[in-house]
Amino acid sequence: MKKKVILSVVSALLVLSVVLIQNETSNSQSTAKYVGVNTCVGACHKTEAQGKQLDIWKESKHSKAFEVLQTPEADKIATEKGFTTPAAETKECLKCHVLGKEMDESEFETSFDKTQGVQCETCHGAGSEYKKLSIMKDKDKAVASGLVIHTEKEAFCTHCHNSESPTFKEFKYDEMWEKIKHPIPAKE
Numbered sequence: 001m002k003k004k005v006i007l008s009v010v011s012a013l014l015v016l017s018v019v020l021i022q023n024e025t026s027n028s029q030s031t032a033k034y035v036g037v038n039t040c041v042g043a044c045h046k047t048e049a050q051g052k053q054l055d056i057w058k059e060s061k062h063s064k065a066f067e068v069l070q071t072p073e074a075d076k077i078a079t080e081k082g083f084t085t086p087a088a089e090t091k092e093c094l095k096c097h098v099l100g101k102e103m104d105e106s107e108f109e110t111s112f113d114k115t116q117g118v119q120c121e122t123c124h125g126a127g128s129e130y131k132k133l134s135i136m137k138d139k140d141k142a143v144a145s146g147l148v149i150h151t152e153k154e155a156f157c158t159h160c161h162n163s164e165s166p167t168f169k170e171f172k173y174d175e176m177w178e179k180i181k182h183p184i185p186a187k188e
């Protein structure tokens, strides 16, 4: 009898510690991950009422920013810069053509596809924590969960649009923003 009690106490403790450990690891993994443009536009950012962000982005060169690295022209530029790998495999090129920073595969969920170039999350922050509709609907909550809103837009753009880009000529902010702006209609 006594043995049984001890056994059940021990197993209860085991279960408890497993639960605690699981909580611990899910907390430590709370850093947001990139989920990819398909997740962002799933049911949301593509309708007329929302502002058709998907179409605007698809028609912009940002959606082709990785593809452009797969061209002979890009490889030529990479070679001229002294890189020995093809442009699409050179991290110094990928930096600006995908995330705007060094890429670390551990930050990607499987839905993230780097061949989709400069995506929503490149500019709005990794989305795994804010992608849920219940969070997204509340801007403050979304921002607290990693959504990036820009007030200094020009300074943000020139993070990539600068003379470190091998093909850079100039960056005219107003003209360039006009080509990619994608507001929610009710707000403008």
Ligand code: HEC
Residues within 6 Å of the ligand: 037, 040, 041, 045, 053, 054, 057, 062, 118, 119, 120, 121, 122, 123, 124, 148, 149, 150, 151, 153, 182, 183, 184, 187
């Ligand atoms: C090159 C950077 C860039 C990319 C790519 C980008 N955005 Fe934006 N987005 C901005 C900036 C800058 C603003 C204006 C300031 C702000 O609200 O952050 C903005 C504004 C918005 C707004 C309007 C917010 C409001 O309150 O009016 C929505 C919605 C949005 N983006 C969604 C998306 C989605 C969805 C995608 C991908 C399909 C995307 N964005 C891709 C930079 C970008």
Ligand code: HEC
Residues within 6 Å of the ligand: 061, 062, 064, 065, 066, 068, 095, 096, 097, 098, 099, 100, 101, 118, 122, 123, 153, 154, 156, 157, 158, 159, 160, 161, 173, 175, 176, 177, 178, 179, 180
């Ligand atoms: C993460 C880096 C990055 C950021 C940040 C970024 N861009 Fe770009 N942008 C690119 C790359 C790379 C291309 C070239 C893609 C190509 O040629 O396929 C590009 C191309 C463009 C083009 C097309 C240029 C043309 O000749 O038609 C426009 C317009 C543009 N960006 C506007 C903006 C604006 C406005 C912002 C800020 C709100 C911005 N970009 C922020 C990387 C970036």
Ligand code: HEC
Residues within 6 Å of the ligand: 068, 069, 073, 074, 075, 077, 078, 081, 083, 087, 090, 092, 093, 094, 095, 096, 097, 159, 160, 161, 162, 164, 165, 166, 167, 168, 169
């Ligand atoms: C500092 C950010 C940055 C880096 C680093 C960068 N690019 Fe770009 N790239 C851009 C931007 C922004 C554009 C679009 C505007 C421009 O030409 O500056 C672009 C455009 C291009 C284009 C299209 C040019 C055109 O005329 O349509 C090619 C090709 C290209 N880059 C190749 C490369 C290669 C190859 C590397 C690595 C050796 C590289 N880029 C590194 C930001 C960058």
